Amino acid sequence: MTKKLGFAAKFVGFLVLFGICYYVYCRWITPKFFTDTDWPTTTTFAGFYDLEKNSVDVLFLGSSHGVTSFCPQEVYNQYGITSYNLSSDQQGLVTSYYWLKEALRYQTPKAVVLECYFCFPYIADEPLNTDESYTRKALDFMRWSPVKAEAVKTICEIDSKQDAWSYYLPHLRYHERWLWDTPDRNDYTFREMAGYSGLKGYSPLHFYLGEKGEGFEPHDMAAAAGYAEMAPLMLEYLDKINELCRENEISLILTITPAVSANIDMCNAVQAYADREGCTFISFNEQNVYRQMEYQMDIDNCDDGHPNIWGAVKVSGYIGGILSEQFGLGGRTEPQWEETKADYAFTLDSCRRWHEGDLDPYLSLLNHEQYTLVITYQSDVYNLEESTIETLRELGLSADLTGQDGCNYLAVISEGKVLTEQLTFEEAEYQGTVAGGRIPLYAHCAMTEWGSGKTFVSFGGEEYDSESSGLHVVVYNNQKRKMVDGRWFET
Amino acid sequence: MTYLSITFYLFVAAAALFYYILPLKYRWLVLLFGSLFFYWRAMGSGAGLTVILVTVMTAYGAGLLLERRKNKVILTGAVLLMVLPWLCVKNGNYILEILLHRNAVNWIVPMGISFYTLQVISYLADIYRGRIAAQKNPARFILYVMFFPQIVQGPIPRYDRLADQLYDGHRFDERMVAGGFYRILWGFFLKLMIASQAARFVDCVYESYQIYVGCYVLVAGILYSIQLYADFAACISISKGVANLFGIELADNFHHPYLAVSVKDFWHRWHMSLSEWLKDYIYIPLGGSRKGRVRTYINLILTFLVSSIWHGAGLRFLVWGTMHAAYQIIGDLTRNIQRKAAKLLRLEESAGATLWIRRVWTFLCVMAAWILFRAESLTKGLKMLWSMFRVRNLWIFTNDSLLTMGLEWKEWVVLGASVLILFVVSLKQEQGVSFSELIFRQPLYVRWILYLVVIFGIMTFGGYGQGYDAQAFIYGGF
Numbered sequence: 001m002t003k004k005l006g007f008a009a010k011f012v013g014f015l016v017l018f019g020i021c022y023y024v025y026c027r028w029i030t031p032k033f034f035t036d037t038d039w040p041t042t043t044t045f046a047g048f049y050d051l052e053k054n055s056v057d058v059l060f061l062g063s064s065h066g067v068t069s070f071c072p073q074e075v076y077n078q079y080g081i082t083s084y085n086l087s088s089d090q091q092g093l094v095t096s097y098y099w100l101k102e103a104l105r106y107q108t109p110k111a112v113v114l115e116c117y118f119c120f121p122y123i124a125d126e127p128l129n130t131d132e133s134y135t136r137k138a139l140d141f142m143r144w145s146p147v148k149a150e151a152v153k154t155i156c157e158i159d160s161k162q163d164a165w166s167y168y169l170p171h172l173r174y175h176e177r178w179l180w181d182t183p184d185r186n187d188y189t190f191r192e193m194a195g196y197s198g199l200k201g202y203s204p205l206h207f208y209l210g211e212k213g214e215g216f217e218p219h220d221m222a223a224a225a226g227y228a229e230m231a232p233l234m235l236e237y238l239d240k241i242n243e244l245c246r247e248n249e250i251s252l253i254l255t256i257t258p259a260v261s262a263n264i265d266m267c268n269a270v271q272a273y274a275d276r277e278g279c280t281f282i283s284f285n286e287q288n289v290y291r292q293m294e295y296q297m298d299i300d301n302c303d304d305g306h307p308n309i310w311g312a313v314k315v316s317g318y319i320g321g322i323l324s325e326q327f328g329l330g331g332r333t334e335p336q337w338e339e340t341k342a343d344y345a346f347t348l349d350s351c352r353r354w355h356e357g358d359l360d361p362y363l364s365l366l367n368h369e370q371y372t373l374v375i376t377y378q379s380d381v382y383n384l385e386e387s388t389i390e391t392l393r394e395l396g397l398s399a400d401l402t403g404q405d406g407c408n409y410l411a412v413i414s415e416g417k418v419l420t421e422q423l424t425f426e427e428a429e430y431q432g433t434v435a436g437g438r439i440p441l442y443a444h445c446a447m448t449e450w451g452s453g454k455t456f457v458s459f460g461g462e463e464y465d466s467e468s469s470g471l472h473v474v475v476y477n478n479q480k481r482k483m484v485d486g487r488w489f490e491t
Numbered sequence: 492m493t494y495l496s497i498t499f500y501l502f503v504a505a506a507a508l509f510y511y512i513l514p515l516k517y518r519w520l521v522l523l524f525g526s527l528f529f530y531w532r533a534m535g536s537g538a539g540l541t542v543i544l545v546t547v548m549t550a551y552g553a554g555l556l557l558e559r560r561k562n563k564v565i566l567t568g569a570v571l572l573m574v575l576p577w578l579c580v581k582n583g584n585y586i587l588e589i590l591l592h593r594n595a596v597n598w599i600v601p602m603g604i605s606f607y608t609l610q611v612i613s614y615l616a617d618i619y620r621g622r623i624a625a626q627k628n629p630a631r632f633i634l635y636v637m638f639f640p641q642i643v644q645g646p647i648p649r650y651d652r653l654a655d656q657l658y659d660g661h662r663f664d665e666r667m668v669a670g671g672f673y674r675i676l677w678g679f680f681l682k683l684m685i686a687s688q689a690a691r692f693v694d695c696v697y698e699s700y701q702i703y704v705g706c707y708v709l710v711a712g713i714l715y716s717i718q719l720y721a722d723f724a725a726c727i728s729i730s731k732g733v734a735n736l737f738g739i740e741l742a743d744n745f746h747h748p749y750l751a752v753s754v755k756d757f758w759h760r761w762h763m764s765l766s767e768w769l770k771d772y773i774y775i776p777l778g779g780s781r782k783g784r785v786r787t788y789i790n791l792i793l794t795f796l797v798s799s800i801w802h803g804a805g806l807r808f809l810v811w812g813t814m815h816a817a818y819q820i821i822g823d824l825t826r827n828i829q830r831k832a833a834k835l836l837r838l839e840e841s842a843g844a845t846l847w848i849r850r851v852w853t854f855l856c857v858m859a860a861w862i863l864f865r866a867e868s869l870t871k872g873l874k875m876l877w878s879m880f881r882v883r884n885l886w887i888f889t890n891d892s893l894l895t896m897g898l899e900w901k902e903w904v905v906l907g908a909s910v911l912i913l914f915v916v917s918l919k920q921e922q923g924v925s926f927s928e929l930i931f932r933q934p935l936y937v938r939w940i941l942y943l944v945v946i947f948g949i950m951t952f953g954g955y956g957q958g959y960d961a962q963a964f965i966y967g968g969f
Contacts, residue, residue: 014942025947025950171951175953178901178952
């Protein structure tokens with residue numbers, strides 16, 4: 001008996017040790033999608049759990065159309081409405097339903113805004129209307145509870161290709177991460193990244209649709225009578241979402257966000273559903289709404305399906321107005337949303353930065369603590385304009401850059417502090433670390449033997465290399481731990 | 492439920508717990524009900540269970556009858572009754588489709604039919620020969636045939652070696668249980684790190700055998716030889732490991748077959764439980780080597796033909812078996828020439844170089860036969876084999892051709908390292924090193940670290956999940 005008990009104790013001890021190792025291992029191998037990617041699903045879902053209980057008035061749900069359309073910070077800034085966006089790319093209605101169910105364990109929203117693009121067949125031969133990998137992306141970071149267990153059971157019943165065990169034991173799904181060509185970055189601890197974006201689930205895009213959007217005609221709902229057919233499973237879960245909202249006395253608002261790919265028949269079908277069920281439906285492609293928002297598909301959309309950040313500002317402003325006027329929400333001052341105002345302002349500036357071609361406004365968009373900036377300047381004739389020198393001063397730089405012909409200038413600014421500023425006829429060089437000491441930085445500028453300037457910057461292996469005289473600005477985002485821009489301005 | 496599934500190990504854990512809680516004399520009941528439950532769950536329906544139970548009960552009745560009257564007619568009738576379901580299931584459709592050009596029948600295929608058929612035949616033959624007494628308790632006989640760790644792929648047990656182990660309750664033995672755990676881990680290593688990985692390349696070559704010729708076939712042949720061994724040995728290792736958890740020692744089935752120095756030696760090391768069965772119930776009853784050289788060769792050919800038919804229907808299996816018989820006959824006929832050649836080349840019989848030359852030669856002979864064995868048909872197999880000699884495409888080893896066929900370079904590295912580990916372990920075991928003893932002697936923390944490294948290594952680098960068919964074992968299909 002003693003032998004048996006001794007063995008049992010060792011067995012249990014080993015199981016505990018194994019369990020701890022396994023937990024850490026799975027956290028490590030499960031792919032994470034933080035704000036260094038376009039679709040930061042992990043940040044969205046992990047960030048949701050960081051919210052104070054019962055602090056959210058509105059939840060946004062849907063697919064990528066929803067992620068890029070509804071910006072909770074914009075809604076808050078304009079109307080004082082606290083909201084969170086629980087959408088993710090290719091998120092079908094099954095996943096949205098379970099995320100709503102999960103969200104109701106923590107929050108008591110007054111309204112749910114559901115983006116309905118995924119009510120219609122998207123990947124017809126996929127039982128869940130979406131790829132397995134996207135369902136995983138949306139569910140992997142839902143906390144374990146009876147809701148998640150039910151979600152896993154349902155998903156695996158609907159999609160026989162999926163294995164329920166792989167949700168409980170993630171190594172079954174992700175053990176091959178070492179083979180992936182572009183392994184996701186694992187150098188962040190989970191908690192560190194969860195709150196990084198400060199965008200409450202919104203994902204900003206910054207490109208312009210351009211020509212493809214110029215001919216877009218907003219829908220005249222009265223003129224057309226076609227009805228697109230919803231995917232049966234999606235309709236079933238739309239009903240469930242509707243029922244869940246009713247049970248919890250939540251107003252359900254259905255939407256189709258601005259998209260060239262969303263046709264009028266889709267909008268009619270959702271309108272018919274909304275009329276039948278007594279919900280509100282807003283089609284952002286409908287001509288009155290579209291014009292009221294002053295939406296321009298070519299510059300407010302990123303592609304044919306997703307608004308860019310300027311489009312999202314308009315959509316969020318519009319939905320905020322509806323939520324405020326028709327549902328009586330808003331007027332709150334909530335610290336969790338106040339704290340992230342600066343993050344949102346930074347996001348807006350970083351999106352503007354992509355389109356800014358002039359030196360002075362470009363430099364002024366870089367005045368954020370999230371950045372590390374490496375600025376080099378080499379020229380036979382130092383002829384920076386006064387306004388540029390003034391903008392550099394606003395960044396904290398003090399060197400006198402007038403009349404220093406043939407010099408090498410190198411400045412490094414990180415988290416608002418000037419780490420080095422060198423103006424020398426010798427080679428200028430800097431070695432240090434940024435992003436909390438985690439990322440090594442090496443910057444070097446010199447004149448080549450044939451008289452042109454040479455700038456080399458490396459942020460932990462990400463390199464910028466140029467042999468052009470003029471002003472070089474290399475921008476590193478300390479939070480995303482990514483080199484986000486490298487520009488050369490001829491002066 | 493398969494030997495690689497999580498549910499199987501939950502089931503084993505529960506069964507082991509009950510086994511050691513119950514009083515000694517009732518412990519066999521846990522194994523009985525566990526075996527019935529496993530069979531039912533693994534088959535996914537009651538039909539297969541019904542077929543095996545009918546076969547088992549028939550064998551049970553025949554055993555009692557044979558004990559009373561040791562009559563050759565009763566034995567022959569009983570053996571035919573045992574063989575009939577196997578013949579229908581394994582060869583019926585080949586006969587119907589290929590030979591009679593009729594539609595195939597959707598037979599109920601009970602799991603492990605090829606293995607338990609031989610098991611019950613040996614039981615009946617041993618009663619007839621008076622070597623064993625018939626089992627009077629039908630429940631105990633069911634347990635003997637259906638013992639869950641061995642039912643899928645053997646090893647094919649003998650009643651006199653296994654039965655008492657099953658019926659006598661075993662006291663808890665930590666060393667035995669720990670040994671079982673190592674064997675299970677080793678089984679997972681063989682299956683997931685070697686067999687599953689090699690299968691991807693092998694399948695790729697065999698699926699497009701018209702494109703992949705010459706050296707591709709050579710690589711596929713080598714890898715298939717390794718895959719088949721690793722796959723089968725994995726299942727046996729897991730079977731033995733699980734049996735160890737209940738204090739039961741199953742028969743050995745492999746003894747480093749690719750270290751064999753002749754084809755005859757190979758069959759003493761490969762699928763030993765089948766080889767012994769064939770020797771005891773086919774070769775020796777036919778006269779063995781007692782009736783002159785010609786009869787010996789005929790007996791050898793007949794024994795290998797039975798082995799071929801047991802492995803499956805089709806000409807390729809017959810040719811495979813005949814090749815092995817031919818290897819042995821040629822080996823025997825040319826023994827003097829071999830000795831003279833060795834003398835001429837100044838190669839001593841016991842020298843290391845001689846040993847390795849013979850090992851490599853034996854491996855190549857066995858591999859050539861495996862190439863036919865794995866092919867979909869004899870014609871395809873022969874074409875592949877011929878292309879190995881006809882096409883000279885050595886360049887595949889110097890460019891990245893091999894990296895585009897199911898395995899990328901990182902997986903080749905893992906596979907290569909795993910095969911190297913298998914090779915080194917085999918060599919050490921051949922020299923008498925017992926790794927389980929070696930591990931058991933280590934301090935607890937060393938063992939725990941080792942277990943964790945092995946478990947997480949297999950979990951990370953093993954071939955399972957999407958794109959793999961790691962749940963099925965090759966010999967389970969025979």
